[in-house]
Structure formats: C-alpha cells, structure tokens
Amino acid sequence: MARQDRARKPGIDPLLVRPGAHFTCVNDGLCCTDIHALGPITKSEAKAMRKLSQASVAYNDDIEDLCLAASRDGGCHFRVNGLCEVHAQHGAGAKPAGCRRFPYGLVATPDGGRITTEHRCPCRTLGTRPPIDLDDAVPSLKDEHGEFEIDQEAGRRIPLTEGRSVPWADYVNLEGNMLERLAAGEQAEAVLDKRPFPDLAERSWPVYAAEFFDMRDGTAGGEALVWFGDALLALTAGHAPPTRDRPWAPFFARALARCERPGDPEAMYNDWVGDELWMFRWLEWGPFDVGRAELATRLAIARKLQSWLEEIGLRADQAVAEALMVVEIATVSSEWPKAVEDIV
Numbered sequence: 005m006a007r008q009d010r011a012r013k014p015g016i017d018p019l020l021v022r023p024g025a026h027f028t029c030v031n032d033g034l035c036c037t038d039i040h041a042l043g044p045i046t047k048s049e050a051k052a053m054r055k056l057s058q059a060s061v062a063y064n065d066d067i068e069d070l071c072l073a074a075s076r077d078g079g080c081h082f083r084v085n086g087l088c089e090v091h092a093q094h095g096a097g098a099k100p101a102g103c104r105r106f107p108y109g110l111v112a113t114p115d116g117g118r119i120t121t122e123h124r125c126p127c128r129t130l131g132t133r134p135p136i137d138l139d140d141a142v143p144s145l146k147d148e149h150g151e152f153e154i155d156q157e158a159g160r161r162i163p164l165t166e167g168r169s170v171p172w173a174d175y176v177n178l179e180g181n182m183l184e185r186l187a188a189g190e191q192a193e194a195v196l197d198k199r200p201f202p203d204l205a206e207r208s209w210p211v212y213a214a215e216f217f218d219m220r221d222g223t224a225g226g227e228a229l230v231w232f233g234d235a236l237l238a239l240t241a242g243h244a245p246p247t248r249d250r251p252w253a254p255f256f257a258r259a260l261a262r263c264e265r266p267g268d269p270e271a272m273y274n275d276w277v278g279d280e281l282w283m284f285r286w287l288e289w290g291p292f293d294v295g296r297a298e299l300a301t302r303l304a305i306a307r308k309l310q311s312w313l314e315e316i317g318l319r320a321d322q323a324v325a326e327a328l329m330v331v332e333i334a335t336v337s338s339e340w341p342k343a344v345e346d347i348v
Contacts, residue, residue: 014157016110016117019138022282024187024275025121026133027107028140030262032126033086034255035106038078038223039333040124043071049100056090057081066221072100078224078251101147108144111156111284114172119145120155120283123276124332126259129325130267156284163291175292179281186274192303196277198296200304201240204346212343213237216334224251225333232334235308245312252329260322267321269310273303276328285335289344298344302331 036042043064045053050070053060060081062073073081082089090099097104107122119141123129147153162175170178185195201209216233220226227249237243277299280286286295306327313323334340 014112014114014159016112016152016154018116019142020113020116020118021136021138021141022118022120022183022278025119025136025279025282026275027121027128027136028133029127030131030259031087032255032259033079033083034252034329035103035125036080036083036086036088037252037255038074039225039228039252039329040102040106041067041071041223041225042074042080043067043100043102044069045071045100045102052098053082053090053100056094066219072103074223096143097148101153105144105153108141109155109283110145110152111158111282112154113158113284114160115176117152117154118282118284121279122332123279123325123328125329126256126325129272129276129328130256130259130321131263156287158284158287163287165291165293168291182281183278186278189270189274191270192273192277193300195274196296196300196303198293198300200297200301202297202301203348204343205348206346207343209240209343210237210243212339212346213240213243215339215342216337219337219339227251228330228333229337229339231309231330232305235305235312235330239304239308250326252326256322256326259325260319263321266319267324269320269324272321272324272328273306277303289341290347294344294347297347302335305334306331 041064044067045061047070050061053072060073061070063069064071075081075083080088088099088103107125107128109120109122111118111120119136121128121136127133145152160172161169162172163169182195186192213233213236216229216236219229231248234243234245234248238245280299286292286298289295289298306324309327309330310320310323313326314320318326
C-alpha cells in the first residue's frame with residue numbers, strides 16, 4: 005500500500021498533452037508587448053539583460069517588480085522588426101523565463117505532468133496549428149539549470165465543494181467526461197453547468213468592474229482590463245460602454261492574414277474551457293464548484309466582448325480570439341482573484 009501511495013504522489017513523469025490541444029509559434033508578436041507587462045523578471049535575469057542593453061530593464065509600479073522595458077509603441081526593448089533580438093543573437097535559453105516559457109505551463113498530478121497553454125496569444129487561438137509537440141514544449145518548461153519548473157500541483161484528493169473532496173481517479177473520470185463533451189461540440193455552458201455571476205459574500209460584481217477601470221495605465225494590458233470591466237458592468241448593471249481603442253488590433257490582423265479559413269467560434273471556446281480545466285487554475289481559488297462558476301462567468305464576459313467586436317466589423321473567429329485574450333489578461337490581474345475569493 006505504501007508503494008502505491010508513493011507512486012500516486014503528484015509528479016511530472018510522464019509528460020501529458022491534453023488531447024486536441026494545438027499550438028505553434030508563428031511570430032505574431034503580441035506576447036512581446038506590454039499586453040503582458042513584460043515581466044516580472046528576476047534580479048539575475050535583469051542583470052543579464054542589462055549586459056545586453058543597459059536601458060532594457062525598468063521597475064514596474066503596478067506589479068511592483070522589475071520588468072523588461074517597453075518602447076514607445078509598447079513593444080519590448082529587444083523586439084526588432086517584430087522578432088526577439090535576444091533570441092536571434094543568443095538563443096532561446098538567454099531569454100528571461102517568462103519569455104522563454106510563454107504560453108506553456110506545467111502542472112504536477114498523480115498521473116504525470118500536464119502541459120498547459122494560455123490563450124492570450126493569436127498563435128494559440130487563430131488559424132491552423134499542429135498538435136502540441138513535446139520536443140517544442142519541453143525546453144520552454146525548464147529553467148536555466150535544465151530543471152522542470154512546476155506552476156501548479158494537483159494532489160491525490162481534489163476538492164469538489166466546500167468540505168467535500170474525492171480521490172484523484174474519481175475526479176479524472178468527472179473531468180474526462182467534461183473534456184469529451186467539449187471535444188464532441190457540446191456547448192461549453194452546458195458542460196460547465198454553473199450559473200455565471202454567482203452571489204458574492206461582501207462586494208458586488210459592479211464594484212469589481214470599477215476596479216478594472218482603475219487599472220488603465222496607458223499600456224495595451226491596461227486597456228484590455230478596461231474592456232473586461234466594460235463587459236462585466238454591462239452584464240451585471242446594464243452599462244453601455246463608449247468606443248474603446250484596441251492597441252492589440254495589428255497583431256490579430258496579422259494573424260488573421262495567415263488563416264486559410266475562418267475558425268469555428270464554438271470550437272474555440274470549447275478548446276479554451278478544456279485548457280482551463282486541464283491546467284487547474286481554479287485550485288488557487290477554491291473547490292471545483294467555485295472554479296466552474298468562475299469559468300462560466302469569464303465565458304459570459306468573453307461572449308459579450310465577442311458580440312461587441314463583431315458589431316465593429318471583426319470576423320467571428322478574430323472576435324473570439326480577442327475576447328479570450330482580454331478575459332485571460334483579467335484572470336492574471338491583481339483584481340480577479342479577489343472577486344473569485346468573494347464567491348459564496
């Protein structure tokens with residue numbers, strides 16, 4: 005029995021890719037802009053970058069840490085003609101971990117290491133992409149010493165509701181059924197089976213929406229948070245937003261130009277929800293029922309954003325890709341975890 009317990013501890017062997025997950029970098033370039041704050045970076049990374057260019061590092065007041073400096077157009081200091089000069093001259097290993105790693109992540113589970121992807125990049129969401137290749141992913145998941153970096157850990161028991169958890173195998177069966185339904189084309193809302201915008205213990209959704217407006221800081225990421233606040237307030241208080249800029253628009257237009265045919269919006273949403281389940285982001289905030297409600301809420305916000313973007317003339321798949329980018333930017337902000345933790 006003890007041997008079985010040891011074997012079932014969370015680990016990363018073997019490495020696992022979610023069936024149906026596709027990604028390859030085709031240099032759309034959005035990730036090399038201030039849509040992601042270009043950091044944080046460690047002190048050792050900052051030292052290495054300053055050796056390449058003294059002006060390449062700056063302190064970011066919003067995240068209270070060192071980041072790569074942005075040029076006037078919001079691009080990374082090292083972005084030249086749309087490409088990374090550090091990568092071109094010194095190889096992928098010379099880049100800071102955040103640059104080298106994006107959009108990949110790694111979750112340790114009793115079955116092995118789950119390779120995850122973020123959907124904040126049109127390389128991940130738009131156009132024909134091959135299945136995720138382990139040979140491509142593995143170098144991005146290792147640190148400068150060649151060791152795997154783990155982002156999240158799922159244990160041998162998974163919390164489903166407050167006070168109730170189930171063995172790992174039972175959760176995998178539950179999750180597997182959901183992933184199969186998503187892959188078969190069932191609407192994501194039905195698979196999640198949770199009401200968006202659940203009751204909050206202390207504050208209200210419109211109050212949290214106002215917090216996102218306050219995060220506008222002149223960057224593309226700050227503008228994305230305002231779009232998120234607009235949709236959150238529209239869905240919970242009937243807010244009618246003004247016309248907003250889309251500083252990320254050129255990158256998505258470039259991505260759309262390489263698309264041979266339009267993508268299926270519902271398949272894009274299902275792919276995103278599948279990845280959100282696969283990566284266990286929700287474990288940071290509470291049990292699975294809270295995670296499903298949170299995800300249903302972001303899905304509703306993404307659909308509202310999609311409708312606005314289509315109204316101004318975007319093709320449906322581009323509108324979904326931009327909407328998913330916005331809701332993911334909000335997810336990694338300082339405010340969204342506070343809202344999720346307030347869910348009753």
